Amino acid sequence: MTRILITAFEPYDRWKQNSSWLALVDLTSWYEGALEISTRRYPVDLPKLREMLEADLARNYDYAIHLGQAPGSPVIKLESVGLNLRTNGEPLLVDAPAAYRSTLDLDGCLERLTAAGIPSQISHHAGTYLCNAALFLSQHYGEMMGRRTQSLFLHLPLTPGQVATDGSALASMSTPMQSAAIAVVSEHLAQADR
Template identity: 70%
Template sequence: MTRVLLTAFEPYDRWDDNSSWLAVIDFTSWYEGNLEITTRRYPVDLGRTQRQLELDLQQDFDFAIHLGQSPGSPLIKLESVGLNLRTDGEPLISDGPTAYRSPTDLHDCLGRLLEAGIPAEVSHHAGTYLCNATLYLSQHYSEMMGRKTRSVFMHLPLTPAQVARERLAMSSMSTPMQSAAIALVAEGLAAHDA
């Protein structure tokens, strides 16, 4: 059985909810497929997230699917590259590689999402904050520990409720559509790996 670590983030700043965690909650309420899913909600704090991620990856999952909220994005972004870079310009790992490319077939994942009518794209820059750090560190720890885990990072739009609550003129996507995207990506990775 394919084992998947599925992570999201807690609310932060002005946001009372985090679309990534809402999607995980929804996904786990209906998913009955053949994947063994372990979920985690990470704090919006680099040091604490880094420690928890390293601990979680010791379990040697087949895949780690990391989710993050992307205010203003009109679609799901499949991040292809994690940079060894913090927001202050310092490296995440002082002697680590400059970057890690996601070792998964993101274009197959993209095709599955688009075929299902879910707006998505492959993105080549996950920023320099926690989302980028999570993708980079996930692959770094897997390699350093000799684990087989392959990592994916999905940036999710805000939900309609988040946009309405803040009275914003911003793009959004329903939580059920986001959780369907999680299932399509997870099942696609497992099928591609079989």
């Protein structure tokens, strides 16, 4: 059985909810597939994120799918590169590679998402905030700990409820569509292992 860790973030700044956590909670309410899924909600705090992520990856999952929200994005973004870079320009880790490129079948994931009618794209830059940190550290810890865990990051749009509460005109996507996307990607990765 394929074991997958799926993580999301808590709310931050002006956002009283986080679309990544809403989507993950929704997924757990209906998913009954063959995958063994473990979930985590990470704090928006780099030292705590590092500590929790390292402990989680010690459980040697097959995959780690990290979720985060991307205000303004109209599509789900499959992030292909984790950078060893913080917002202030300093590295996340000294004596670590400058970046890790995903070796997962992102093109296949994109095809499956598109076929399911879910707007998506492959992105080559996850920013320099905690979303990027989660991807880079997950890739690095997996490599350094000799684990089989392969990591992926999905940036999710805001939900319509978040946009309405914010009073803005930012792009949004429904939580059910986002949770369906997570399931589609998870199932595709598991099938690629067979």
